[in-house]
Amino acid sequence: MKVTIDGIEIDVPKGTTILQAARMIGPEVAPPTMCYHSELKTSGGYCRTCIVKVTQGSTANPNPMPKPVASCRTEVMDGMVVQNVTSPEVLEARKGVVEFLLLNHPLDCPVCDQAGECNLQDLAYGHGAANTRYEFERREFDPIDIGDKIKLHMNRCIMCFRCVKVCEQITDGRVHGVVHRGENAEISTYIEKAIDNDFSGNVIDVCPVGALTDKTFRFKQRVWFTNPMDAHRNCENPKCKGLVRLWLKGDEILRVTARKDQWDEVHDFICNTCRYDKKKKTDWVIEGPTQVNRHSVISQNHYNHLNELKVQVMKQQKALGFMDINKQP
Amino acid sequence: MGKKLLIHNDKVPNIHTLDVYRAHGGYASVEKALKTMTPDQVTDEVKKSGLRGRGGAGFPTGMKWSFLAKPEGVPRYLVCNADESEPGTFKDRYLMEKIPHALIEGMITSSYALGAKTSYIYIRGEYFYVARIVEKAIEEAYAAGWLGKNILGTDFSHDCYVQVGGGAYICGEETALLESLEGKRGNPRIKPPFPAVAGLWGCPTVVNNVETIAAVCPIVNMGGEEYAKIGIGKSTGTKLISASGHINKPGVYEIELGIPVEEFIYSEEYCGGIRNGKKLKAVVAGGSSVPILPTELILKTAKGEPRLMSYESLGDGGFQTGTMLGSGGFIAMDEDTSIVKNLFTFSRFYHHESCGQCSPCREGTGWMERILKKILDGRGTEADVELLWDIQSKIEGKTICPLGEAAAWPVAAALRHFKHEFIDYVKNPKNIKDVKHYFRLNNLVEA
Ligand code: SF4
Ligand code: FES
Numbered sequence: 144m145k146v147t148i149d150g151i152e153i154d155v156p157k158g159t160t161i162l163q164a165a166r167m168i169g170p171e172v173a174p175p176t177m178c179y180h181s182e183l184k185t186s187g188g189y190c191r192t193c194i195v196k197v198t199q200g201s202t203a204n205p206n207p208m209p210k211p212v213a214s215c216r217t218e219v220m221d222g223m224v225v226q227n228v229t230s231p232e233v234l235e236a237r238k239g240v241v242e243f244l245l246l247n248h249p250l251d252c253p254v255c256d257q258a259g260e261c262n263l264q265d266l267a268y269g270h271g272a273a274n275t276r277y278e279f280e281r282r283e284f285d286p287i288d289i290g291d292k293i294k295l296h297m298n299r300c301i302m303c304f305r306c307v308k309v310c311e312q313i314t315d316g317r318v319h320g321v322v323h324r325g326e327n328a329e330i331s332t333y334i335e336k337a338i339d340n341d342f343s344g345n346v347i348d349v350c351p352v353g354a355l356t357d358k359t360f361r362f363k364q365r366v367w368f369t370n371p372m373d374a375h376r377n378c379e380n381p382k383c384k385g386l387v388r389l390w391l392k393g394d395e396i397l398r399v400t401a402r403k404d405q406w407d408e409v410h411d412f413i414c415n416t417c418r419y420d421k422k423k424k425t426d427w428v429i430e431g432p433t434q435v436n437r438h439s440v441i442s443q444n445h446y447n448h449l450n451e452l453k454v455q456v457m458k459q460q461k462a463l464g465f466m467d468i469n470k471q472p
Numbered sequence: 473m474g475k476k477l478l479i480h481n482d483k484v485p486n487i488h489t490l491d492v493y494r495a496h497g498g499y500a501s502v503e504k505a506l507k508t509m510t511p512d513q514v515t516d517e518v519k520k521s522g523l524r525g526r527g528g529a530g531f532p533t534g535m536k537w538s539f540l541a542k543p544e545g546v547p548r549y550l551v552c553n554a555d556e557s558e559p560g561t562f563k564d565r566y567l568m569e570k571i572p573h574a575l576i577e578g579m580i581t582s583s584y585a586l587g588a589k590t591s592y593i594y595i596r597g598e599y600f601y602v603a604r605i606v607e608k609a610i611e612e613a614y615a616a617g618w619l620g621k622n623i624l625g626t627d628f629s630h631d632c633y634v635q636v637g638g639g640a641y642i643c644g645e646e647t648a649l650l651e652s653l654e655g656k657r658g659n660p661r662i663k664p665p666f667p668a669v670a671g672l673w674g675c676p677t678v679v680n681n682v683e684t685i686a687a688v689c690p691i692v693n694m695g696g697e698e699y700a701k702i703g704i705g706k707s708t709g710t711k712l713i714s715a716s717g718h719i720n721k722p723g724v725y726e727i728e729l730g731i732p733v734e735e736f737i738y739s740e741e742y743c744g745g746i747r748n749g750k751k752l753k754a755v756v757a758g759g760s761s762v763p764i765l766p767t768e769l770i771l772k773t774a775k776g777e778p779r780l781m782s783y784e785s786l787g788d789g790g791f792q793t794g795t796m797l798g799s800g801g802f803i804a805m806d807e808d809t810s811i812v813k814n815l816f817t818f819s820r821f822y823h824h825e826s827c828g829q830c831s832p833c834r835e836g837t838g839w840m841e842r843i844l845k846k847i848l849d850g851r852g853t854e855a856d857v858e859l860l861w862d863i864q865s866k867i868e869g870k871t872i873c874p875l876g877e878a879a880a881w882p883v884a885a886a887l888r889h890f891k892h893e894f895i896d897y898v899k900n901p902k903n904i905k906d907v908k909h910y911f912r913l914n915n916l917v918e919a
Pocket of ligand 1 (some may be wrong): 642660825826827828829830831833834871872873874875876
């Protein structure tokens with residue numbers, strides 16, 4: 144199936160979504176995502192950051208689609224023509240989405256543990272406006288503990304539903320869902336029952352913002368001062384491959400997470416034993432420094448090998464007149 | 473007197489019982505369909521009739537039926553959307569309350585056409601007493617053999633169930649309704665797949681409004697072509713209109729599509745004019761989500777032609793100068809009405825009812841409500857009015873389900889036609905009258 148995205152044509156198999164096709168072309172044309180996560184079925188479609196314009200539905204039916212579509216949930220048709228960054232309309236709509244996402248989100252990155260590896264922070268830099276136009280009170284919740292290892296801070300949640308899908312699809316027994324409606328909707332653990340199973344820790348990794356954080360790591364260190372290393376071990380858990388990322392400070396392992404790809408998505412979910420109980424260097428076979436290959440604050444400092452990708456991404460962003468977060472003031 | 477096909481017997485005593493309903497020609501369509509027609513013939517008659525969905529979108533029913541996937545060995549379902557929650561709309565309630573058998577008859581005939589062995593009537597939670605009436609009627613129908621095994625001795629068997637919702641507007645969105653029917657949280661699904669392919673429990677499903685299903689009976693009885701002669705152009709047949717607001721005779725009226733709006737408002741047969749001798753200021757013609765129109769534009773189109781009660785005529789001029797027939801929730805407002813207050817009420821509703829899945833609707837609806845409240849509190853600025861416009865434009869079309877649009881359209885239309893009122897309120901807060909009383913009525917704490 145042939146699809147053209149921002150003027151670049153690509154041949155993709157049937158069943159590919161617009162987003163996947165765009166990612167195959169490269170970061171220049173890939174729409175940003177917040178709620179889609181390729182390993183989680185039925186994820187995506189909620190946040191609306193990935194919306195694109197379909198100017199031609201297919202060769203068979205060349206009409207444009209009447210409304211922008213969520214690229215993460217729309218499959219390509221043969222001969223489809225899509226506009227992402229080349230459509231001012233899409234950029235404007237996306238700016239709107241970012242504003243909506245930030246509306247009830249506290250703008251306190253300096254005290255948030257996710258800062259530096261937060262998808263929303265990156266998105267706001269890239270696509271948002273400099274100021275908020277919202278002058279009313281933001282919704283507020285008390286932080287709650289979900290079990291002894293996970294902290295839920297609902298104020299920061301953007302309702303991406305990724306953690307809900309992890310609990311539905313990866314962990315055994317669903318103990319996690321959504322209560323209330325609309326603006327008052329809240330992630331909950333039916334009700335306050337702790338998530339307690341082998342794979343629960345993965346909700347931390349899939350959370351794009353700082354709503355779910357690792358209590359064993361919280362506030363120990365800013366991520367950009369840590370040194371990520373890829374490592375593995377022979378995990379006893381048959382469902383866990385033991386492929387992880389260690390975040391070190393000197394010789395100390397501050398935290399263990401699953402590995403994330405270029406799009407910040409996890410493909411091999413890890414068990415809680417690997418995540419919480421293996422914090423000695425001798426527990427792991429260290430493969431070497433992580434290639435952090437996405438455009439985010441964590442790629443600062445020691446990651447000079449990234450220049451090539453950075454140049455690519457910066458080209459796109461400069462073309463759009465975005466702020467250059469790598470520039471020294 | 474216009475032709476009536478749905479509620480012509482509504483004043484007959486005990487028409488809610490099977491015996492009286494039957495004595496007035498009830499269940500004739502089931503007899504005719506099951507004994508003399510094939511399912512496809514029934515569908516054909518519906519196609520020929522030009523019947524369009526009466527829930528709001530106005531999609532041709534026959535076409536919707538023909539999209540239903542029919543894989544071997546997979547059950548198909550008919551689901552009746554009786555989650556009537558659009559503010560200003562109460563026609564389905566009237567029909568179910570007065571003549572419940574009309575709906576059940578339609579369910580059987582339609583299910584026969586679709587090959588559905590099971591059907592569900594999903595009734596909104598607030599209509600619990602209506603649900604009881606319908607359940608009672610279903611019991612009667614079972615006892616008399618209109619439901620159950622081998623209806624009328626044919627090999628068509630059918631079961632019909634009532635499900636009561638929890639009382640959420642969003643469950644009127646067809647995929648949210650299906651989720652709720654399955655026992656889950658009533659969140660709209662992301663489409664595709666459409667219900668016609670994967671609906672209830674993943675099986676092909678048709679979801680139709682109460683009035684649409686009830687209209688299938690007269691169509692089968694009189695034939696699709698005859699039915700299509702009623703009405704005007706592509707707006708065929710009759711339509712139930714819920715008339716409310718500042719009119720002399722609020723209520724549910726059955727009209728032939730195509731009568732002039734002016735006649736509907738002022739004739740004695742229908743609304744009987746504006747109450748207290750006041751002048752008409754604006755009309756919301758199809759339930760709270762459709763664009764409001766000022767008097768000049770509701771009585772005449774921008775081209776100066778008389779505006780008719782039909783899908784096409786009300787839609788004439790697009791949203792710039794037109795509106796939609798929608799669900800037929802006709803709300804008339806007199807000259808004393810504050811459009812800003814009215815809009816605040818609508819926005820408050822949509823904020824309350826947003827399911828919260830997608831960001832533009834979840835966040836945007838609350839934002840618009842707060843800005844309107846600020847304006848009513850006398851603290852608004854002109855920038856707020858501009859901001860309202862910008863927010864609605866960023867919700868519209870960017871959401872999963874039509875609730876986003878339903879929330880955005882009233883704001884857009886009020887600003888399009890009555891911007892001067894908003895500007896007046898922000899420039900001269902002393903012109904905002906009776907707002908305390910209004911807030912008290914709405915259980916709102918004064919700011
Ligand atoms: S538009 Fe509103 S109601 Fe519809 S899915 Fe999105 S958040 Fe839910
Ligand atoms: S990533 Fe596609 S809608 Fe959220």
